[in-house]
Amino acid sequence: MTGAPTDLRSGPGSITWLLLRTCEGDRAARSELLEALHARLHELAEQRMRDQPAGHTLQPTALLNEAFLKIFREAAPGFRDRQHFLATVSRAMRCILVDHARAKATRKRAPSGVAVALNFLVDSYQRRAVDLLALDEALDRLFSLDPDMVRIVELRFFGGLGVEETAQVIGQSVRTVEREWSAARSWLRRALS
Numbered sequence: 001m002t003g004a005p006t007d008l009r010s011g012p013g014s015i016t017w018l019l020l021r022t023c024e025g026d027r028a029a030r031s032e033l034l035e036a037l038h039a040r041l042h043e044l045a046e047q048r049m050r051d052q053p054a055g056h057t058l059q060p061t062a063l064l065n066e067a068f069l070k071i072f073r074e075a076a077p078g079f080r081d082r083q084h085f086l087a088t089v090s091r092a093m094r095c096i097l098v099d100h101a102r103a104k105a106t107r108k109r110a111p112s113g114v115a116v117a118l119n120f121l122v123d124s125y126q127r128r129a130v131d132l133l134a135l136d137e138a139l140d141r142l143f144s145l146d147p148d149m150v151r152i153v154e155l156r157f158f159g160g161l162g163v164e165e166t167a168q169v170i171g172q173s174v175r176t177v178e179r180e181w182s183a184a185r186s187w188l189r190r191a192l193s
Contacts, residue, residue: 135192
């Protein structure tokens with residue numbers, strides 16, 4: 001982060017204060033908010049991009065910029081606090097990565113009756129450990145069973161939040177989040193295998 005450290009709790013200059021001012025339509029506060037959180041959010045975007053295959057065309061800065069555009073498309077989005085903002089960014093990154101993966105998969109799909117190049121077959125076996133489209137579909141199925149587990153996955157996997165921060169965002173104990181995170185990972189492993 002650039003400039004003086006920003007208090008994350010309350011009062012003028014804090015992340016919460018900047019979020020409230022942003023929600024009231026204050027463009028200067030929005031700029032200051034994005035500057036204050038840019039380093040953290042860029043790091044999260046880089047983490048998400050590390051999970052992508054080599055040659056991926058979406059770069060961390062582009063992912064972050066698209067997430068900001070998606071979030072601030074409204075004149076004054078309604079963030080309650082820093083955790084709500086990070087949860088919103090996590091959700092936006094998930095949507096953008098999944099949309100990008102869908103678009104790429106659509107471009108690679110060969111029309112019926114057309115021979116598929118050997119390179120495409122080899123590439124399909126060398127995919128990254130986590131297939132975002134399959135993960136997105138599995139998360140949609142999990143949502144019908146337990147929406148809180150999906151929120152935890154979004155916050156931990158897409159948002160890069162720790163267990164304690166995730167617990168704050170969803171209003172649960174750290175122990176509950178650890179248990180739900182473990183259960184969600186087990187469920188997703190089964191669903192993705």
